[in-house]
Amino acid sequence: MDELEAVEKLARRARRDGPPPMNVASAVLARLRAARPTPILPLAIVAAGAAIAAVLIVAIAAHAWMTGVDPQAALFPTLEIAQL
Amino acid sequence: MAARYNGHTVDELEQQDIAAALGGDEAAYARLVARHQATVARLAWRFTRVPAECEELVQQTFVEAYFALDGYRGDAPLEHWLARIATRVGYRFWKERTRRGADVPLGDIDPAAPATDGPADPDPAVAAALVQALLANLAPAERLILTLLYFEECSTEEIARRMGWNRAVVKMRAYRARRRLKEIAQREHLLERLGWTS
Numbered sequence: 001m002d003e004l005e006a007v008e009k010l011a012r013r014a015r016r017d018g019p020p021p022m023n024v025a026s027a028v029l030a031r032l033r034a035a036r037p038t039p040i041l042p043l044a045i046v047a048a049g050a051a052i053a054a055v056l057i058v059a060i061a062a063h064a065w066m067t068g069v070d071p072q073a074a075l076f077p078t079l080e081i082a083q084l
Numbered sequence: 085m086a087a088r089y090n091g092h093t094v095d096e097l098e099q100q101d102i103a104a105a106l107g108g109d110e111a112a113y114a115r116l117v118a119r120h121q122a123t124v125a126r127l128a129w130r131f132t133r134v135p136a137e138c139e140e141l142v143q144q145t146f147v148e149a150y151f152a153l154d155g156y157r158g159d160a161p162l163e164h165w166l167a168r169i170a171t172r173v174g175y176r177f178w179k180e181r182t183r184r185g186a187d188v189p190l191g192d193i194d195p196a197a198p199a200t201d202g203p204a205d206p207d208p209a210v211a212a213a214l215v216q217a218l219l220a221n222l223a224p225a226e227r228l229i230l231t232l233l234y235f236e237e238c239s240t241e242e243i244a245r246r247m248g249w250n251r252a253v254v255k256m257r258a259y260r261a262r263r264r265l266k267e268i269a270q271r272e273h274l275l276e277r278l279g280w281t282s
Contacts, residue, residue, distance in 0.1 A: 014216075
């Protein structure tokens with residue numbers, strides 16, 4: 001018997017060797033849940049809400065900027081009258 | 085004749101579970117895992133003899149199988165399809181491990197451990213440990229080919245199909261791997277260690 005025949009003989013015996021019993025189903029499901037991509041819908045709803053709020057704030061600010069009256073403006077006519 | 089459960093053949097149940105799993109039914113996929121985990125574990129055991137690592141390979145196989153399940157065409161048994169994934173998972177594990185150099189040296193295995201079914205030959209677990217330690221000296225591709233030839237009794241055609249390799253390349257690598265394995269076994273004085281010198 002040469003070395004290669006010895007290895008082949010060992011391998012024939014080794015085929016009877018098996019792993020300890022295992023149950024991986026629950027671990028596999030847990031890994032699948034962890035690996036699944038995060039659902040995009042909740043994020044999209046939050047993003048849309050934030051965008052709408054931002055637009056409203058910008059609109060209110062722009063309106064206030066364009067229509068608001070400077071509280072100091074009332075002083076200027078008084079000054080102008082005083083200079084006269 | 086196919087076994088029957090509640091009026092369905094095993095194949096029918098399998099197809100139902102595959103379809104349900106594709107639809108997101110976790111319980112159906114858990115049934116598929118439970119049905120095939122022993123076969124996958126047996127193959128994974130050829131890649132590592134450490135139970136925790138073996139379990140990790142089995143888990144990884146079923147995780148990858150889940151995400152590839154819509155590509156399963158059903159023209160071969162699911163078991164064969166899973167074996168293909170498990171082989172690739174194991175091969176990747178070896179390539180990673182080769183980089184880390186984490187295999188058990190042959191010298192750490194006692195070939196004189198008593199056999200449970202005959203005094204002349206080593207116990208199957210010892211025989212497996214010896215062969216796997218010898219094969220660990222080969223490059224991962226050569227190691228894979230001889231592992232599938234010796235342990236799984238795969239043909240070179242089946243190995244080529246599982247790995248997507250050319251069959252002629254598999255045959256050439258198998259030839260080279262055997263020649264190298266013989267040199268390694270000589271260097272390690274395998275026959276003397278086993279007491280098989282005549």
